[in-house]
Amino acid sequence: xxxxxxxxxxxISPKDGEPTERFGNIPFACLDVLGLSVEERVVQWLRHFGIxxxxxxxxxxxxxxxxxxxxxxxSRTRPLHAESEQLWRAAEQEFQRCAEDGAELxxxxxxxxxxxxxxEEMIQHHLDRRSCVTQAVDANSSPLELFVLxxxxxxDAAELFQSxxxxxxxxxEPFQVKGYVNRLQSASDLRRLALDGLLARNAAVPQGKEVxxxxxxxxxxxxxxxxxxxxxxYVGAGSKIRASALITRGTVVEQHxxxxxxxxxxxxxxxxxxxxxxxxDAMHCVVGFxxxxxxxxxxxxEVHDEKLVGTIPLSPVSRLxxxxxxxxxxxxxxxxxxxxxxxxxxxAVRNAEPSEEAEPSLESPGLEASASESETSEFxxxxxxxxxxxxx
Amino acid sequence: xxxxxxxxxxxxxxxxxxxxxxxxxxxxxxxxxxxxRPQIVFDMSQVRHIDAAxxxxxxxxxxxxxxxxxxxxxxxxxxxxxxxxxxxxTGRLFEIYENSTAAVKSFSxxxxxxxxxxxxxxIHTITPAPSISTTDDQQGTGLAA
Numbered sequence: 001x002x003x004x005x006x007x008x009x010x011x012i013s014p015k016d017g018e019p020t021e022r023f024g025n026i027p028f029a030c031l032d033v034l035g036l037s038v039e040e041r042v043v044q045w046l047r048h049f050g051i052x053x054x055x056x057x058x059x060x061x062x063x064x065x066x067x068x069x070x071x072x073x074x075s076r077t078r079p080l081h082a083e084s085e086q087l088w089r090a091a092e093q094e095f096q097r098c099a100e101d102g103a104e105l106x107x108x109x110x111x112x113x114x115x116x117x118x119x120e121e122m123i124q125h126h127l128d129r130r131s132c133v134t135q136a137v138d139a140n141s142s143p144l145e146l147f148v149l150x151x152x153x154x155x156d157a158a159e160l161f162q163s164x165x166x167x168x169x170x171x172x173e174p175f176q177v178k179g180y181v182n183r184l185q186s187a188s189d190l191r192r193l194a195l196d197g198l199l200a201r202n203a204a205v206p207q208g209k210e211v212x213x214x215x216x217x218x219x220x221x222x223x224x225x226x227x228x229x230x231x232x233x234y235v236g237a238g239s240k241i242r243a244s245a246l247i248t249r250g251t252v253v254e255q256h257x258x259x260x261x262x263x264x265x266x267x268x269x270x271x272x273x274x275x276x277x278x279x280x281d282a283m284h285c286v287v288g289f290x291x292x293x294x295x296x297x298x299x300x301x302e303v304h305d306e307k308l309v310g311t312i313p314l315s316p317v318s319r320l321x322x323x324x325x326x327x328x329x330x331x332x333x334x335x336x337x338x339x340x341x342x343x344x345x346x347x348a349v350r351n352a353e354p355s356e357e358a359e360p361s362l363e364s365p366g367l368e369a370s371a372s373e374s375e376t377s378e379f380x381x382x383x384x385x386x387x388x389x390x391x392x
Numbered sequence: 393x394x395x396x397x398x399x400x401x402x403x404x405x406x407x408x409x410x411x412x413x414x415x416x417x418x419x420x421x422x423x424x425x426x427x428x429r430p431q432i433v434f435d436m437s438q439v440r441h442i443d444a445a446x447x448x449x450x451x452x453x454x455x456x457x458x459x460x461x462x463x464x465x466x467x468x469x470x471x472x473x474x475x476x477x478x479x480x481x482t483g484r485l486f487e488i489y490e491n492s493t494a495a496v497k498s499f500s501x502x503x504x505x506x507x508x509x510x511x512x513x514x515i516h517t518i519t520p521a522p523s524i525s526t527t528d529d530q531q532g533t534g535l536a537a
Contacts, residue, residue: 281481292475298473302412303444308479 004098005051005107005124009044010059011087011164021112021185023271023300024289025061028184030256032272034197035207035218038114038184043077045203055094059084061295088230092161099151099244106157110165114193116179116203122148131172132156133269138181142172143325158193187286187300191269194252198232206234218255227259237271256312256319257288274308400431400496407438409446418449425453430462433495437468442476453484463487467495488536 011028012021021028022071029038036044042055055078082090082270091108103125109115117136126134132153136146145165149157159169180202182193197204198214208218214231223241224231230248235241236255245259249267253259257270260278271288286293290309291299303309313319401424406413426428428537439446450466457464465487469477477483489495 042403168402279481280479282479285475294478295477297471297475299475301472301475303443303476304441305445307444308476359515378457 001105001123002103003105004101004103005046005054005109006091006094006098007039007054008058008087008091008108008112009039009111010058010084011110013284022085023187023286023293024188024291026148026289027058027060027111030060031056031190032236032292033190033194034204034234035255036204038193039111041204042109042111045116046107046119054078055098057082057090057094059087068340088161088164092158095149095151095157095161096154099154103151104306108147108160108165109129110151112145114180114182114184115144115146115177116181116202117143117146117175118179123174123176124176125175126150129173132170133160133168135168135174136177137174138177140295141174141176144177144181146177148175174331188295188298191267191286191295194234194269195267198234198252201386206235208234213372216271227233240249242278254288258312273312273314275306275312277305277307277310280308308381396511398431400433402433402435402492402496403416404435404437405439407440409434409439409442409449409461411443411445414445414449418452419445421453425456425462425464426460427462429460430457431499432462432464433467433492434491435467435492436473437470439470439473440474440492444480447476447480447482451485454485463499465489465495465498467492 009027010021023031029042031037032337033041039056043056046052046054057080059082078088078094080094095106095108105126107119115136120134122134126148127185132150133156134148136144138144139363147160147165149160156169159167180196182202183191184190193202193204196202197206198216206216208216209222211217212231212312213232215229216234217223218235218237218239220237220241221235222240223235224243226243226244227241227245227247229235229241232250232281233247234252234255235247236252236253238256239253240258241253241262242249242261243258244262246264246266247253247259248265251268251270253265253270254272254274256273258275259265259270260276260280262278263276263280263282264324265276266283268282268284269286270282271286274288276282276287282292284294286295287309290311291300292309308378313322403421403424406417406510409417420433421496424432434450434453450464454464466477467489468491469488474483487498489498
């Protein structure tokens, strides 16, 4: 049976107070979760069920284009870009093209939600009911933007796309999804998806090697020997965790991110190509692209200071040039330190000398001395009490 | 129990606290911070963008105030300011109040009185507020008598 899939990214015009499904200007579907973007995971999930030919239609802005990595993922994936008003028209045309190419069924999914649905079961449900369109619903019977359409039902498809996946032309029995569902509407949903992946509550397996129980490291991730990582945690490919940093409580550091010296990252997602400055305390947030979404406070803040939240160039050439420049700046500084530090040490010793002389005078007030004498007189001089820590 | 009231200066921070604005702001508050036993409240309700320079100014002012036996308190933190203060670990160094009035009142009461306000059935003593002088960019600067 020829089954094809049309994936849609975007297609919403959020009003005030409604979730934007974006972090900054980048849709959640394009962001990495444990080393792979949501769209890549969805494409892999479809392939797992034999739905191999996918069309990916997006209305994402220019900033999001580098993150649409499905383009390089597979030549069989057809990426299409449409202006926000034209997205639904493009989807309708793509559906017609699939039908003309001989597809029997078309799966339409807007990302949007991350759904781990058993497509085999859903398609069987669709065929058994002889429906033209079958919509998926979650465990609470709330509709999901996931449909199976018969390729012959062009009118139904047209109605569906024109109504922005809101109305069905004919009533049909919905299919209840038993698997994992995450609607990915806000930063907290993105965080929950990553955490659920770390805790093996969904099929979003961390991309990398499990070096210790619950700690995954991506290829060429570098963790300083003085940095500490507490499980569960994920450090993505090419990321750097610098000295004295602490990564704890389900923190996810995505690819090519940097956590600088002494920074504590707790229950946080550090998005790809983000540099988290030195000596910071990032807790319960999603950090990246010069933004911080604080999950406990439910606010998203733009941070314009590179010392706090910086960005790392996307192109490997720029990254290499940057690190070479940093190396050349670092070497003279270290050489200068090498010359200056013995002199500074001597100065410090000289400064410390008078304070050592002054110390006895501080400890010799008459009243305190007499009190200590009276205390010691109660016990023999060879009597020693050793106190251990803990209940020993 | 109340202390004798000394003037409390309430200063509204600008919307942007980048390097330029922070320098300007520091210049404005320096006379108050360098006075004897300064009691200062920074109202941060207007702050939308604050960076490391802004945080540095806060720390400098606090250090200077504490050095002169005074104190600096923060009030009405905007969500943006609260996130940046938490991120930079500086939030814990300051007493933070919901609004400027509460921050000003806190100067006039000893700790037991201040703590009593947080108790659910505690006795609420209404203390007369000390003289307040509010300064912001529009009004210019001023110090209460």
